[in-house]
Amino acid sequence: xxxxxxxxxxxxxxxxxxxxxxxxxxxxxxxxxxxxxxxxxxxxxxxxxxxxxxxxxxxxxxxxxxxxxxxxxxxxxxxxxxxxxxxxxxxxxxxxxxxxxxxxxxxxxxxxxxxxxxxxxxxxxxxxxxxxxxxxxxxxxxxxxxxxxxxxxxxxxxxxxxxxxxxxxxxxxxxxxxxxxxxxxxxxxxxxxxxxxxxxxxxxxxxxxxxxxxxxxxxxxxxxxxxxxxxxxxxxxxxxxxxxxxxxxxxxxxxxxxxxxxxxxxxxxxxxxxxxxxxxxxxxxxxxxxxxxxxxxxxxxxxxxxxxxxxxxxxxxxxxxxxxxxxxxxxxxxxxxxxxxxxxxxxxxxxxxxxxxxxxxxxxxxxxxxxxxxxxxxxxxxxxxxxxxxxxxxxxxxxxxxxxxxxxxxxxxxxxxxxxxxxxxxxxxxxxxxxxxxxxxxxxxxxxxxxxxxxxxxxxxxxxxxxxxxxxxxxxxxxxxxxxxxxxxxxxxxxxxxxxxxxxxxxxxxxxxxxxxxxxxxxxxxxxxxxxxxxxxxxxxxxxxxxx
Amino acid sequence: xxxxxxxxxxxxxxxxxxxxxxxxxxxxxxxxxxxxxxxxxxxxxxxxxxxxxxxxxxxxxxxxxxxxxxxxxxxxxxxxxxxxxxxxxxxxxxxxxxxxxxxxxxxxxxxxxxxxxxxxxxxxxxxxxxxxxxxxxxxxxxxxxxxxxxxxxxxxxxxxxxxxxxxxxxxxxxxxxxxxxxxxxxxxxxxxxxxxxxxxxxxxxxxxxxxxxxxxxxxxxxxxxxxxxxxxxxxxxxxxxxxxxxxxxxxxxxxxxxxxxxxxxxxxxxxxxxxxxxxxxxxxxxxxxxxxxxxxxxxxxxxxx
Numbered sequence: 001x002x003x004x005x006x007x008x009x010x011x012x013x014x015x016x017x018x019x020x021x022x023x024x025x026x027x028x029x030x031x032x033x034x035x036x037x038x039x040x041x042x043x044x045x046x047x048x049x050x051x052x053x054x055x056x057x058x059x060x061x062x063x064x065x066x067x068x069x070x071x072x073x074x075x076x077x078x079x080x081x082x083x084x085x086x087x088x089x090x091x092x093x094x095x096x097x098x099x100x101x102x103x104x105x106x107x108x109x110x111x112x113x114x115x116x117x118x119x120x121x122x123x124x125x126x127x128x129x130x131x132x133x134x135x136x137x138x139x140x141x142x143x144x145x146x147x148x149x150x151x152x153x154x155x156x157x158x159x160x161x162x163x164x165x166x167x168x169x170x171x172x173x174x175x176x177x178x179x180x181x182x183x184x185x186x187x188x189x190x191x192x193x194x195x196x197x198x199x200x201x202x203x204x205x206x207x208x209x210x211x212x213x214x215x216x217x218x219x220x221x222x223x224x225x226x227x228x229x230x231x232x233x234x235x236x237x238x239x240x241x242x243x244x245x246x247x248x249x250x251x252x253x254x255x256x257x258x259x260x261x262x263x264x265x266x267x268x269x270x271x272x273x274x275x276x277x278x279x280x281x282x283x284x285x286x287x288x289x290x291x292x293x294x295x296x297x298x299x300x301x302x303x304x305x306x307x308x309x310x311x312x313x314x315x316x317x318x319x320x321x322x323x324x325x326x327x328x329x330x331x332x333x334x335x336x337x338x339x340x341x342x343x344x345x346x347x348x349x350x351x352x353x354x355x356x357x358x359x360x361x362x363x364x365x366x367x368x369x370x371x372x373x374x375x376x377x378x379x380x381x382x383x384x385x386x387x388x389x390x391x392x393x394x395x396x397x398x399x400x401x402x403x404x405x406x407x408x409x410x411x412x413x414x415x416x417x418x419x420x421x422x423x424x425x426x427x428x429x430x431x432x433x434x435x436x437x438x439x440x441x442x443x444x445x446x447x448x449x450x451x452x453x454x455x456x457x458x459x460x461x462x463x464x465x466x467x468x469x470x471x472x473x474x475x476x477x478x479x480x481x482x483x484x485x486x487x488x489x490x491x492x493x494x495x496x497x498x499x500x501x502x503x504x505x506x507x508x509x510x511x512x513x514x515x516x517x518x519x520x521x522x523x524x525x526x527x528x529x530x531x532x533x534x535x536x537x538x539x540x541x542x543x544x545x546x547x548x
Numbered sequence: 549x550x551x552x553x554x555x556x557x558x559x560x561x562x563x564x565x566x567x568x569x570x571x572x573x574x575x576x577x578x579x580x581x582x583x584x585x586x587x588x589x590x591x592x593x594x595x596x597x598x599x600x601x602x603x604x605x606x607x608x609x610x611x612x613x614x615x616x617x618x619x620x621x622x623x624x625x626x627x628x629x630x631x632x633x634x635x636x637x638x639x640x641x642x643x644x645x646x647x648x649x650x651x652x653x654x655x656x657x658x659x660x661x662x663x664x665x666x667x668x669x670x671x672x673x674x675x676x677x678x679x680x681x682x683x684x685x686x687x688x689x690x691x692x693x694x695x696x697x698x699x700x701x702x703x704x705x706x707x708x709x710x711x712x713x714x715x716x717x718x719x720x721x722x723x724x725x726x727x728x729x730x731x732x733x734x735x736x737x738x739x740x741x742x743x744x745x746x747x748x749x750x751x752x753x754x755x756x757x758x759x760x761x762x763x764x765x766x767x768x769x770x771x772x773x774x775x776x777x778x779x780x781x782x783x784x785x786x787x788x789x790x791x792x793x794x795x796x797x798x799x800x801x802x803x804x805x806x807x808x809x810x811x812x813x814x815x816x817x818x819x820x821x822x823x824x825x826x827x828x829x830x831x832x833x834x835x836x837x838x839x840x841x842x843x844x845x846x847x848x849x850x851x852x853x
Contacts, residue, residue, distance in 0.1 A: 116716070157748065
């Protein structure tokens, strides 16, 4: 009876959430400090591990990257005494290591660095601050829940999960139990919440009801787990009582309709911090001359979830990526959609990839998809847009974290591709022979000239590299901070929301009419007049829900 | 007085046993998936250990579990295929039983869904111990469920880990030699071994047709009756592999070098060859590096509580 009364009290005392931070700097990779004074986050652009002072709104960078490098911070979690931050760092060798730094700044210490477990997500600290509960994603396709000593020493594996990456896990305030989300069953796409004893002695499925149950977090008293669930039709916050590692009674809703929520943590004073993505982006077709006025949305189903369009060589079809499933901190679940542009027809290409990074057309009308398969290999795959039949063009087990990007001219005999950020290569698909065309730091965004003779890619922060496909002298076009490239009738670079026409002969770049709120992803139509682009505005803000 | 002393000693033994905790070697999951119906207790594990070495469980009392699963060589034997009572020979290599606590199915063809289901089958198998399980249980003064639970509990405590590879993954960058690191790179890269041999126990617990022994043994087909499962066998874990030849389900490959050569050539062609098996064309140096890496999977094997 007392238990029920306490539950009702908790369920009814939740008040309206309030926004604590909402500007262009908001990223959803950090966590609130247990004392509620600050949030750790990654500063967009610089990639610096930073802290945001909740009361005053001040921001302070703690760990910045060396000049000229591409390193950056990623997930982070704050120690129980709110004095240290454990964080993932994308390092100079191209994988993530685990580091810790004082909130006062200073040099961070590397706690774990090994390419074999090259993606790490620190999630929580043990109550004594001695270890960090960390999720590892290994190159052999296994994710592992492990404890890493905060003062150095070997990590201890608690649980291995095959090709499942929990979206979130947390450690109870007394350090005895971990909660995490994973697939509800072998054949289920739904996730649910599991409790794992921190000494490995037991594991219990906490939530058995239908729906996707995600992002579990412990309340400060260790008596409840708060998680999000779509079982009520919207993404709601639910609470389940726990006693001695066992669920007590039925879970209940504490807040309906959180929106596109990504929970970040619960502070000692019961403030539930979560990020919310709002706004939307979609794929539009417009003209280069008057992009803002002529824009029309071209997607038919799943509006406001689409991005990264690519025109087919005949200009009759448009391929783009469409987001599916629940929110993710990192890479989102995507499918490929092909729209017949002259007909009201849109369909999904049933490609068997675990993750899709980008899609392009080959010169002869097939899709060149970069992504990874569930066997832990990544690469470039050739996909028939009609039958969805797929075959690997370039594939590596445990490939580079920045993946592959490729262009394939008509004829299908050759592919040019970027491997990670360091190499531009050509492969003869018949003989398997490979040739390195360019090598260097920070190569990205590959495009092929219409005559098939020259490759362009962004080379570092201040230039575009032009490389003849048959070898020969390379040329650099000075252009700062390009974020994309597309070579249709003309060579166009994206720079933030702007589009710039570049002259391959070295003439000055020219700013094209503004398409307005353009986001990443554009493609020129073969007619040289139209362009498909992603537009809209996705925004993130951080809200707090008082749980009692 | 003597009765009291015995009672106290017994209570101490029981309490002591209850406090014992299984120490999991480095590199393996601390979480051991043990069924609620057969919780791991020191008493059951110790009883299971005794039964594991008890030859009364075979018809002519000549063979125990440990005859084929010799603790001195990581609970395997040296024979190509298993030997049973009266010199009878089984069709397949003795399976590795270390780390089976993490297993999802058992035997080369996966015909048992749990260790409880598995442990009694060799006792009844005419080519192995050839004894009715009820009689086996009676011989050791137990009922069948107690025999089954004790043996399964003991097998769950046979763990292999704490190898140089585990220490390397745990953060000791110097635990592997340069050649072993190159072997690891090949293992998960060009050679594609991690398509099947992955995770702490280096197995996907799935069934694959590599062409070994084709078409003599139907393998997984015997269980599923699905034609495409013909010739498929469960991926074995690779821990302690370097000191436990011969290899494959029929023991047909004598050395690790032979195994690497077999895969380098793309396995043995047949209609149901797994698509992951393809010609690798490894160089001599690459083959040597792979073998060196496999040797880094030798660590410590422990059993009991």
